[in-house]
Amino acid sequence: MASFRSVYCKFSECNVRPANIAELVLALWLVVGPAAWGQTWPVRPISVVVPFTPGTGIDLVARGVGARLSERLGVPVVIDNRAGASGNIGSEFVARAAPDGHILIVTAGTFVNNTAVNSNLRYDPIRDFAPIALLATGAQMFIVGPASSATSVKEVVAMAIARPGKMFYASPGNGTIHHLAMELFKFETGADIVHVPYKGFGGAINDVVGGRVEAMILPMAAAAPYVQSRQVRVLAVLSKERAALFPNVPTLGEEGYPGVQADNWYAMLAPARTPAEVVTRLNTETNAVLRDPAMSEALLKQSLVAAGGPAELLASLMKSEMERWRRVAIHAKIRAD
Template identity: 35%
Template structure:
């Protein structure tokens, strides 16, 4: 017969009971003293990520966010939800993200406009250089001076002549006061020596609709929202605002070629997280986004909408933000741009 050895239990005494209780108390105290695991120590991401677009749907920011979000979601295994929060030259959406939890689940599709708004809006609830953690610049898109195809002007020189002959009939639209389009329009108005009525919109979608309908005379928007209408013959591109021509509009001259030497402004778009987002999450987001941006499929998509894919490091994006903030602060003062 097999014998099963039983554990030996020494007799329990008051002394040993007290010893056991003290040992348990010490273990409990040690457990309480251990720091609790931070939320981000859990596997990230464990739920959908929201990518806030600070403009209305249909514009370049929105198009880029959705193109990136779709591929990023597949890469990280969680949906990326694009949420439009337009208004006040993209500052409303930026303010929302700046105040969101720094856990990697709420991101901002930022743009060059934010570096301009810093100097235009005096009472922002955030500091664009301090309230965010840059992740990567997604793309650079040229801006283009565009008019309705029914406008008599076939080039910038003819447009200037028309404006000077009947200045009250001409206006330009932008994505809001303090955006790149507003700054370019103000510079152009100053360069031709003729004030132009500025009509701000919440995004490229409604702006393009009114440009097609003749409610505004011209725009300096990015290539992306107007390119299909230019190709369809409904809008006419007169010049791009960058120093070199756009690959998507190779026959359209630059404003510099058209006699305006001071113009060299394009619009970059990039993703940022709230400041104090854990570095490991920022690094993971950067790595996954750069893979998407460098993929042949995404690059082809960017080419189709007139954008140049970038995909840089957080440090490089931060440097770009600092440089543009200083540069545009000077231009804002020189062109007397204000929302007041």
């Protein structure tokens, strides 16, 4: 029998519009798939919902993992971008999907953080989802603009304490992990720095570069180009260990603030009540994908580190993150816009 790859034509050869890719994959699978594999799961293409727009970091992670999962499971894995409301639209869709292992979600830490700042969510990350695997983690960076005289985080803290309310920090929006992380930093250090929320990363980092705000916390992948071009200075990373791409940058723990940690993390989950044997199989195959050196290299290019591990590891992370960020949100009186 012809393989799936031999049947699936190239865009240039069959004039398929990108909007029709998912429909084509499904149609081809219905023709060649079920009889060929004769298995109970999966019996049709797997849809992986990404609750953010195409081309974002999480979208690239999902596509890389999804392509390799497709090879291991013998079925197409189709990425379904359902962006909007800080990831809540796609998350709610998966929470209400049939728990048969054919609709999954690859999402980011905001999936849990949103519960800390939004009491109107129509899904519960713990109750409505079955964790499959932690896919990757990435460091957050504490940066200052070129106009700042601070050369260390301790100097930033000293300046903020000496001039309370006179220093400003940017974030890509109220209730984002970057906002929460800086408020945690303020709580742990006693620094009095005023929050300036923006609508996304662009305006926020441009104002740090331009000297209109002094500091910001943002993902390494977003900060790296500005650090490498010397438009900003990175003073510390918020991870437990130093970042491989910036080995000379200390952690906040090394700077004397071990209580301030905030990593980016990406994970795969299924709707609650998905059969345990399906979750176990997905965990096994996903871990095999993450152990592939090519996958690790692809993630490293995005300033991410392959994670993996048992589903229980992800479940524990989600619970601890939810509790921690709720405490920060309550203390700082943070609500999402």
